[in-house]
Structures are given as structure tokens and as C-alpha cells.
Amino acid sequence: MSVATASRALSGARPVSGDLQRKVREASRSLGYRRNAVASALRLQRTETVGLVLPRYTTFFLSALIESVSDGLERNDMSLVLRYSEPDAVHDRDNVESLIARRVDGIIICPPSLEASRESIEAAGAVPIVQVGRFVETDQSDSVGLDEDRATGMLIAHLIAQETRSLVIVGLDETVTADARRIRALRAAAESAQVEVSVAEVTPAVLEGGIRAGERIAARAVRSEGAGTGRASWGGPDAIVCANDDVASGVLAVLRMRGVGVPEAVQVASLLDLAPAAPGDRTITSLRHPWPEMGREAVRLLIDAGARPGDRVARRVSLAPQLVPGASTRR
Amino acid sequence: MSVATASRALSGARPVSGDLQRKVREASRSLGYRRNAVASALRLQRTETVGLVLPRYTTFFLSALIESVSDGLERNDMSLVLRYSEPDAVHDRDNVESLIARRVDGIIICPPSLEASRESIEAAGAVPIVQVGRFVETDQSDSVGLDEDRATGMLIAHLIAQETRSLVIVGLDETVTADARRIRALRAAAESAQVEVSVAEVTPAVLEGGIRAGERIAARAVRSEGAGTGRASWGGPDAIVCANDDVASGVLAVLRMRGVGVPEAVQVASLLDLAPAAPGDRTITSLRHPWPEMGREAVRLLIDAGARPGDRVARRVSLAPQLVPGASTRR
């Protein structure tokens, strides 16, 4: 029989008589035949492959993103080619070029440099490309981003009650663009509720820093001795917002040691949930950044773009971090 | 001119006259020509691609491994195709099969299941495969592993001085195979130095657990009041070995709050360095697991295996975690 028949029997592209069908299946199994995806890709002009370009930061977020993208692709029987960029655009562009040489069906990129990555993205040409996490302004690509300001507002709303008068921000660095923006958003939300805001910078934003900051805050808080764990005996701020869970853990450890009631006397929250989505009861109220959802959404956009070639309307999806209430805040 | 000439001009496989050379280069640039890696792979029977199969744990280690593998491949102008396995062998095998269908030049796998992953590995057939991090016994594959026992010995040697009499292990769970092995190794090393060992189990092995364990230990340690931070005033163990940095951080936070001198009164160390290789002064003495090196080594083995086809001698490389002294131990 001809290869054409065999191909049809295996792919089912056109009917093949039951007899031959069976024979082909059998022979294929007994000979250990495996469809050659390379040849198929060449013929079909489709590799069933997507490239993912990430900046070389070793963080939990990126692994969450990789996993969710990988997962989304797998559901569509596609593969993931991964590449890392140093924070320079040249490297970045090389990665995109190389993916295109491999004829990926689409590219998902987390642009390492906001200024310089534009040309990398434009290098994609006709290949669908989705930016994720950060944006370079361009109409060449769809994008999936975070709506942090909204989430910040939700967090503040959650924290603030009648008696809330003061709030300290721990671990954000005003000289970092992204942090400055978060500080602005927190300020705006808090001050519109008559809450006084101050910033305690700590670098780097890790556990140790949280401990140091916690000690400074506790030291300043004049506290009537032995008055229990309530608000009356605590002269510190009414709320502490930390850059991330690590910092918050440090702050909490200090407060706990000193017998300061959390959340009765102070509420503590984190802007960034570092641990993988832990189920059940959380200790720290925090904003969970929806990386898994972002990955899924990026894949969806890409596959959708592949289905409608020529449609060049750039789509933008914004996902808000989700408020996950824990034991460190009231309500 | 013919495509053959153009191909030769660009690849330099065979000499082409200077004139044509220039013309081809020029035309290639102006037409935005990009070599089709798919066609090339089909013809050369080489995809310049390696598959990486990982279990779906979101941990720092795996991202470190991904990065180093990716980096090693990039240096050889190869690409990385990434796939995750659930902790079942079926899925795992599917991944290997799918990579083979894509005609990867080699596979690096961290077998999710020690019992069941054998057939996945054997499914690789003639494709070079390297196991990394864990082993399934088979002579089909090279492997790169950890030599934890050796590192444990080094850590104990580092901790133990004349006066060391007792040691507490925090955060290892005797019912977990890998943990039990670590406990055995610690016991063996410590007891041969006349040090008494006890185990304080904590699950899960995170910061909170460290804090709880620290408090239990401190509560049991009868301490003469106001006697300073030295060993004389501390009735607890001479050394505390924690499952990882998180747990150690918790323990340290507690000790610090209680004014217990570290490392004068107690030494604290961690068996597992969670943070990305932080440069400079470390707080916690710990064992750094050499994931970057393991990734590099795996790539090296793979490329080497590709260069010597037919050579079926399984090679095994063991790397010992590296002792990184910090401020939490003496010496």
C-alpha cells in the first residue's frame, strides 16, 4: 500500500477501509513508528510550538508563569520553547529571532526592558506575540497585565475601619519606578480615608528586612506595660503594609515576640503573595498576583490570534491581584 | 543563481566566490530571509533542541535548574523544550514520547516517580537521556545527582567543636524517605563525635514551623536571667540544624528576640539554601545545593553523548552540596 494510505489511516484525514485501517495500525505499532513532527511541521507550516521569553530573574512568579503557560499549551497539544534574556534588548531580540527561525506559531514575552524591548517585539513580524506582566507600548502585540492600582484600593478598603488613623509601608523603595507607583496608589487610597501614611524603606525586601523594620516600629511605639494585646496598649501604627510575604513574616515575628496583638492592635498585610497558592487558612492577608491566570490568558490570546490571521487589533487584558484575607487583619 | 549556491554562501559549507557571496548576503538581508530551522532539521536529522521534563513542583530549585540548563544549551546554540509531569508515570511517559516525536536531540529528566518512571526513561530508545536530581536505576541513561551524605558530613564537621554536646534537628520528617536518610546521615556524623542528637519534627518546613520549634526549644532551655548572651546562660542545645533556610530564619528570629546569642550560645545551620545564590555576607550557614552546576553538567553529558553515538556506557556524576558559612555558626 502507499504512504498516502498509511498517512490517512493514522490521521483519519480521509476514510480508509476497515481492513487497511487495522493493518496500518498494527504495523505502526509493531514497527514502533512515531510520527515525525519536524516533517509534519515543514509540510503544514505549523510547528505546534510556542516560544516563551523571560527575563533572567529567579523568582517564584516566573516559575508560576512558566507552569501555567506550559499547562495551557499542553491542553492544546502544543510545546513550549523557553528562552531567557539578560536585561538588555539585544539578547532579547536574538531570542525572538531565533524563535522565529524555529518557526514557532507564537511568542509570549515578558519584556525585560521597557525602553529597549520594542524592537524585539516588532522583530516578530507576522508571528503572533503576547506580552505578559509588563507592557511595551506597541500595536503589534496583545498583552496581559496586572491592574495593581485596583488591587491596592481593595486592600486599603479591607484594612481601613473607623479607628484607623495611621499606616506604615514597609519594604518599598521609592527610587524604584514600580514601587513608587505602588506607594502613590496606597497613599491615594489611604489619604482619601483620612489615614496618615509613612514609608519605612527596607532593602532588600526579605525576611531580615522585615525583622529590622518591625523592631524599629515597635521601638517607637510607646506601650503601656502589661496592658494586654489590644489597641489601647499599642502606640504604633494601626496598619502595616509590607512589600511581600517575606517582609510581613519578619514584621509579624517581631510583633508576636513583643506580645503585640495582631490583628487587634495592628493589622498587617502584604502586597505580594510569594508562596505558591497555599490552600486553607492563611496567616498573612495579602494580594495574590494571578500569574497562573496570566499564563492561561496569554496562551488563549495567542491561540486565538493564530485562528484569526490578519486581524491586527491589539488586545489588552488586565487582571487584578486578588485579595486573600488571612489572620493578620480583621474582617 | 541556484538555491544550492545561496545555501553555501550563507552557511559557508563550501567556498563561494567573493562576488556571489556578497550578493547573497545582501539579498538575504534585504529580503528579510530567515533560515528555516524546521527544514534544516528535517534534512540534517538534528533539531538542535533538547527536552526537559520536570515534576510539577513550584520550587526555587527547579527554576534554578531550568535556568542553568537553558543557559548551557544556549551556549551550544540549542533550544529548550520544557514539559511538566504530574507525579504519575503515564503522563511522564507521554512527555518523553512527545519529545521524541519532535525529534529532540536529547532529553533531561527529573523523574517524578522513582518506581514508575523507568519505562519513561526506557521509552527514549536511541535518544540520549540524562536524569538529574534523582535516579531511576537503569543503564539507559547518564545521570547527575547530589551527594548529600558527604555534604552532611561536612556540615557536622563545621558545627562541631570541643564543647558541642547536643544537637537538635528541626523540620525533617522521619516518615519521608529522603528526610529519613538525611537524619540518618546527621546522626551518624554527629554521634561519632559523641554529640547527642534529637529530632524536632515540624511540618510543613516553613518559617512558621521554625518559629514554633524555636519557641519550644527556648522554653525548654532553662536560662539564668540576665546572664548575657553566652553559652553559660543557655540551657538549650549547642547546635540546631534546620531543614532549610526558612525554618532556620524562624528559629533565628525567636532566639534573637529572646536575646540568645547566635552563634555564641547556639549555632544554627540549614541543610538547604533556598534563596538564589546571594552574594556577600550570609546570615545563615547552609548547604547550597548546586542546581546550576547540575544543569550545566546535564547539558554537558548530553552533548557529549550526542557526539559519541553508540557508546552506551551509563555515566553517573555526583555533586556535593557546598557548605556556605554564615554568621549563624562559629568558624
Place this chain on the structure above:
DNA sequence: CCCATTCTTGCAATCGATTACCAAAGGAGA
């Protein structure tokens, strides 16, 4: 100026899967 040698270049086949097109065979209806 001729022949041998070296360089360039082109032709055509190859990698493996897919599919447009054609042909043969079988069945239905007139």
C-alpha cells in the same frame, strides 16, 4: 597552446508527512 588540476556552480535527490488530483471500483437509479 595543450593537458592536468583545482575551483565554482548547478542539478537533482533527500529528509517524512501531507494532500490535490486522478483513476478505478462499487452501488443506485433509469
Place this chain on the structure above:
DNA sequence: TCTCCTTTGGTAATCGATTGCAAGAATGGG
């Protein structure tokens, strides 16, 4: 029985890069 349609199988072209072979061009020695 004959025509028309449907079903099934084969032939050959295609995707794009690479390369063995051979023809043609250029160079050098005698």
C-alpha cells in the same frame, strides 16, 4: 444494461535546506 455518483486507493508535488555528483571555468605547468 448504462450512466452517474460515491468511496477508496495511488501518484506525484510540496514544504525549505542541504549535499553528492558532475559539468564548466579558471589556473598552472610543460
